[in-house]
Amino acid sequence: MASDSINLRPFSIQDTLSGEKRVVEPLVPGKISMYVCGVTVYDLTHIGHARVFVVFDVVQRHLRALGYELKYVRNHTDVDDKIIARAAEVGQDPLELSAHFIAELTKDMNALGVAPADVEPTVSTHIPQIIEMVDSLIKQGYAYESDGDVYYRVREFEDYGKLSHRKLEDMEAGRSGRVDAEDASAQRKEYLFDFALWKKAKPGETSWESPWGAGRPGWHIECSAMSTHHLGATIDIHGGGRDLVFPHHENEIAQAEACTHAEFARNWMHVGMVNVAEVDESGDAIERKMSKSLGNFWTTRDALAGFHPEGIRYFFHATHYRKPITYSMDALNDATDRVEYFYTTLERIDAALERVGASRTSAPPRAKLVEGADETLTDYQERFEAALSDDFNTPKAIAVLGEVAKIGNELTQSTKKADADRAWTLYKVAEAMQKCGAVLGILERAPGEVLREIRDLRAAALEIDVAEVDRMIQAREEARAAKDWARADALRDQLAALNVEVMDSAQGSSWRFQ
Numbered sequence: 001m002a003s004d005s006i007n008l009r010p011f012s013i014q015d016t017l018s019g020e021k022r023v024v025e026p027l028v029p030g031k032i033s034m035y036v037c038g039v040t041v042y043d044l045t046h047i048g049h050a051r052v053f054v055v056f057d058v059v060q061r062h063l064r065a066l067g068y069e070l071k072y073v074r075n076h077t078d079v080d081d082k083i084i085a086r087a088a089e090v091g092q093d094p095l096e097l098s099a100h101f102i103a104e105l106t107k108d109m110n111a112l113g114v115a116p117a118d119v120e121p122t123v124s125t126h127i128p129q130i131i132e133m134v135d136s137l138i139k140q141g142y143a144y145e146s147d148g149d150v151y152y153r154v155r156e157f158e159d160y161g162k163l164s165h166r167k168l169e170d171m172e173a174g175r176s177g178r179v180d181a182e183d184a185s186a187q188r189k190e191y192l193f194d195f196a197l198w199k200k201a202k203p204g205e206t207s208w209e210s211p212w213g214a215g216r217p218g219w220h221i222e223c224s225a226m227s228t229h230h231l232g233a234t235i236d237i238h239g240g241g242r243d244l245v246f247p248h249h250e251n252e253i254a255q256a257e258a259c260t261h262a263e264f265a266r267n268w269m270h271v272g273m274v275n276v277a278e279v280d281e282s283g284d285a286i287e288r289k290m291s292k293s294l295g296n297f298w299t300t301r302d303a304l305a306g307f308h309p310e311g312i313r314y315f316f317h318a319t320h321y322r323k324p325i326t327y328s329m330d331a332l333n334d335a336t337d338r339v340e341y342f343y344t345t346l347e348r349i350d351a352a353l354e355r356v357g358a359s360r361t362s363a364p365p366r367a368k369l370v371e372g373a374d375e376t377l378t379d380y381q382e383r384f385e386a387a388l389s390d391d392f393n394t395p396k397a398i399a400v401l402g403e404v405a406k407i408g409n410e411l412t413q414s415t416k417k418a419d420a421d422r423a424w425t426l427y428k429v430a431e432a433m434q435k436c437g438a439v440l441g442i443l444e445r446a447p448g449e450v451l452r453e454i455r456d457l458r459a460a461a462l463e464i465d466v467a468e469v470d471r472m473i474q475a476r477e478e479a480r481a482a483k484d485w486a487r488a489d490a491l492r493d494q495l496a497a498l499n500v501e502v503m504d505s506a507q508g509s510s511w512r513f514q
């Protein structure tokens with residue numbers, strides 16, 4: 001489909017602001033502008049971040065597959081209190097520290113198959129745009145300078161609270177006096193819930209010159225300024241983790257809309273939190289919010305050390321993005337099993353196609369789809385696309401992929417004589433699996449490679465030495481060649497005790513866990 005076509009197939013989003021699921025009407029027909037809040041880069045990313053990145057990676061792949069011309073901006077917060085504190089702890093320059101963690105984030109997201117955004121702006125390179133927005137807010141009466149700080153006057157913005165559905169009166173009623181006294185900036189604010197747009201630099205801190213003296217931006221202003229700068233006053237989709245609804249996104253709206261007098265984002269998408277499965281003191285299975293203080297914190301790198309990246313992606317896909325998800329070894333293992341099943345199916349299809357002189361890139365002669373496969377292979381694409389176009393329903397989409405793979409799996413295992421219809425059907429199954437996989441960011445690699453990676457991760461988890469298994473298999477082959485059946489059988493038994501299944505083929509032996 002041509003990307004300049006304006007009659008693209010529609011998709012819908014459950015919009016946080018209106019609370020309704022709505023068909024997205026692009027501001028400019030055929031084009032979508034999307035801004036997603038990235039990470040404050042003072043440490044390695046955790047799996048909650050990874051989930052947000054994978055979710056919007058599927059959004060980006062799906063919208064492009066539908067033919068939309070997408071401009072996707074995802075920021076890195078490289079100027080922040082947490083970064084300054086961490087840099088002071090380790091005696092490093094804050095911007096060097098954040099540059100280091102941007103590189104680490106990029107490494108982890110590449111490993112997860114997350115495609116880069118079109119623009120990945122940083123705060124430190126957008127200070128003039130931020131100062132310009134703060135200045136405009138002061139001139140329009142929405143902000144005020146106080147002793148080198150600048151604050152946003154929340155009571156001046158009529159719609160304050162419209163995203164998070166909160167009222168200032170309720171917030172006032174629920175406030176804690178003790179917390180207020182601890183807030184050093186409280187005396188400089190006109191009103192308790194006013195928030196900082198610009199913070200006066202403390203001696204020795206990294207700072208930038210501004211009309212209000214040396215300082216640095218508050219957290220929220222960066223996204224309003226960078227989104228407006230790169231995508232214009234109004235964008236089609238704004239996304240992030242659910243924890244950003246308040247105050248971050250609420251404040252982004254207040255800043256941007258007061259400045260530009262235009263609607264900031266037409267659709268808001270928020271990704272559910274990651275919980276961790278645990279066992280409590282009395283031995284009951286429970287789910288708890290992941291947090292550093294609870295010691296149940298998983299970095300993306302921890303997850304990648306134990307599980308295959310495509311297994312991690314599949315784990316995320318198995319739950320709708322808006323719902324919370326529970327991280328557990330069992331869930332990750334189940335997801336990896338599915339990915340292994342898909343790749344095993346593709347490997348068997350490749351072997352079957354090879355036997356008839358065809359491959360996934362060189363079609364066998366066109367024939368009929370075998371009975372029972374024709375319906376699924378005719379309408380899968382429409383159903384897969386419809387699932388993703390319905391608020392990015394990945395659980396439904398992977399179910400369609402599962403139906404297709406099942407046909408391939410059964411056909412490759414069938415004892416019926418291979419014929420032209422079967423070869424053609426297998427070719428179409430592999431094509432379908434690849435098309436779905438490309439949007440989900442899985443099944444894009446050579447099956448043998450991925451299956452070996454999954455096997456080696458399993459071996460590591462079971463503390464089995466892969467090289468030792470290879471040596472045992474080699475020894476078994478030598479014993480067989482020497483017709484030393486007793487030794488060959490003994491080795492086979494030892495391998496079976498490790499749950500190792502040896503597969504002999506014309507190319508030699510390979511193995512996997514049963």
Ligand SMILES: [Zn+2]
Pocket residue numbers: 036037038223248252
């Ligand atoms: Zn943001």
